[in-house]
Amino acid sequence: MKASRHAAIATILSAAMLGIAPSASAQLSASSSFDSFAYRLVDLDPCDGIDPSINFLNASVNGFALLRDANGAVRESVQDGSIGERPIQVRIDTGDAYLAGDATSTSASSLVSIEYGSGDTNTDSFLGFVLAPYTEVTFTIDAKATASPASSPNYAYATVAVNGTVTDENGDHIIETDGLSSYLASSDILSVTLRSAGVARMGTLEFATAAHALLQPVPEPAPMAMLAAGLMVVGGFARRRIAGNT
Numbered sequence: 001m002k003a004s005r006h007a008a009i010a011t012i013l014s015a016a017m018l019g020i021a022p023s024a025s026a027q028l029s030a031s032s033s034f035d036s037f038a039y040r041l042v043d044l045d046p047c048d049g050i051d052p053s054i055n056f057l058n059a060s061v062n063g064f065a066l067l068r069d070a071n072g073a074v075r076e077s078v079q080d081g082s083i084g085e086r087p088i089q090v091r092i093d094t095g096d097a098y099l100a101g102d103a104t105s106t107s108a109s110s111l112v113s114i115e116y117g118s119g120d121t122n123t124d125s126f127l128g129f130v131l132a133p134y135t136e137v138t139f140t141i142d143a144k145a146t147a148s149p150a151s152s153p154n155y156a157y158a159t160v161a162v163n164g165t166v167t168d169e170n171g172d173h174i175i176e177t178d179g180l181s182s183y184l185a186s187s188d189i190l191s192v193t194l195r196s197a198g199v200a201r202m203g204t205l206e207f208a209t210a211a212h213a214l215l216q217p218v219p220e221p222a223p224m225a226m227l228a229a230g231l232m233v234v235g236g237f238a239r240r241r242i243a244g245n246t
Helices: 002-019 221-245
Strands: 028-043 054-068 074-083 088-093 097-103 108-114 117-131 135-147 155-167 173-182 185-195 201-215
Touching: 054 088, 054 097, 054 108, 074 088, 088 117, 097 117, 108 117, 135 173, 135 201, 155 185, 173 185
Parallel strands: 028 155, 108 201
Antiparallel strands: 028 108, 028 135, 028 201, 054 074, 054 117, 088 097, 097 108, 117 201, 135 155, 135 185, 155 173, 155 201
């Protein structure tokens, strides 16, 4: 009789412990993207006889995706990069998590969707250029950032950023930045404006998208109830044994 009781208790506790798993209904996601790259030139000195112009020199794109479990250990990671116009793609798909990044020199996106653990994706696009003398250039992109609502300690957010740099007469770098960050949903037109002086100036342009999410595993209510019931049974038997021995 005692052996059968112990077997029943072991069965209840084993079923409860094995049933504790991340909730299948819980999910967080975040995404960011930009497109519609454009630029506008302005002649700062119409009397100098030089037409305003910009000459793009080179382009490169990079991306990475990183997936961690609930304890922070890396489950999977992937990265890719190229110089030139070759688009890059990074993907991680485990069934309970999907991370993706795509990038060209003038468009990019990042996406994270997870049921537990944490995920990060990022894409970067770099453009080098030469700006003609006395020329102003304004770069613009359409940016979007969306994230699922979450409460601490869980989070989801997305960002898009544009950074422009040009050298001045002294060779110093002048940096202009603009960005969009969202914990829910947002869109905007991002822009940076750069200028040259009496001689042509070299510059760089960087666009970046990023998506981040962290979701702790949520135990299913049914297994938790089974575990609690099992512990109560064990406690009851322990009290009876103590009472019988006194």
